[in-house]
Amino acid sequence: GENVEQHPSTLSVQEGDSAVIKCTYSDSASNYFPWYKQELGKRPQLIIDIRSNVGEKKDQRIAVTLNKTAKHFSLHITETQPEDSAVYFCASYSGNTPLVFGKGTRLSVIA
Amino acid sequence: DAGVTQSPTHLIKTRGQQVTLRCSPISGHKSVSWYQQVLGQGPQFIFQYYEKEERGRGNFPDRFSARQFPNYSSELNVNALLLGDSALYLCASSRSTGYNSPLHFGNGTRLTVT
Numbered sequence: 001g002e003n004v005e006q007h008p009s010t011l012s013v014q015e016g017d018s019a020v021i022k023c024t025y026s027d028s029a030s031n032y033f034p035w036y037k038q039e040l041g042k043r044p045q046l047i048i049d050i051r052s053n054v055g056e057k058k059d060q061r062i063a064v065t066l067n068k069t070a071k072h073f074s075l076h077i078t079e080t081q082p083e084d085s086a087v088y089f090c091a092s093y094s095g096n097t098p099l100v101f102g103k104g105t106r107l108s109v110i111a
Numbered sequence: 112d113a114g115v116t117q118s119p120t121h122l123i124k125t126r127g128q129q130v131t132l133r134c135s136p137i138s139g140h141k142s143v144s145w146y147q148q149v150l151g152q153g154p155q156f157i158f159q160y161y162e163k164e165e166r167g168r169g170n171f172p173d174r175f176s177a178r179q180f181p182n183y184s185s186e187l188n189v190n191a192l193l194l195g196d197s198a199l200y201l202c203a204s205s206r207s208t209g210y211n212s213p214l215h216f217g218n219g220t221r222l223t224v225t
Contacts, residue, residue: 043115043216089154
């Protein structure tokens with residue numbers, strides 16, 4: 001079955017700097033890659049997603065890139081703010097299996 | 112529109128007991144998925160239901176069961192609780208089962224087994 005690896009497990013950045021979180025997947029049939037943000041004690045919330053026919057997608061300070069050949073995708077957050085501090089999960093979907101999540105990255109933005 | 116609602120929010124049970132968790136999807140969503148999230152880990156898939164039929168089952172023992180009702184709400188049942196069942200149980204709804212239907216999560220039920 002699908003396996004999703006996520007790195008790093010923790011990430012600390014200074015306010016205003018950029019943060020990058022990387023994920024790799026194993027199933028070449030995977031075609032949908034969402035990112036979820038989970039603040040402490042709250043539900044995971046979808047922040048951005050990308051489909052396999054697109055290489056990059058941006059939404060204000062957030063962007064996701066996808067490299068299908070290498071089977072990896074990344075989340076980029078620019079101009080980080082304290083409210084960006086949370087746990088971020090990547091996930092992968094192949095159509096034949098349910099959404100498979102990475103183990104998460106705890107991002108801390110230091111003011 | 113209301114989001115995905117789950118009840119109860121917190122639950123404390125002892126080993127060997129049984130528990131039922133409930134979920135109401137977003138209006139118009141016909142698919143409900145259940146995930147288990149252990150502290151410090153990503154959500155792990157338990158079940159998916161669509162139009163009242165089971166569409167997928169994760170690697171969980173038969174102590175875990177679920178069902179979906181005609182109004183698309185769902186229940187997750189866990190029998191013979193173990194300490195290791197302590198986790199946040201998340202319900203997520205989507206319009207369908209395809210990749211064009213992103214998952215929207217509820218706030219979860221935090222289950223503690225003592």
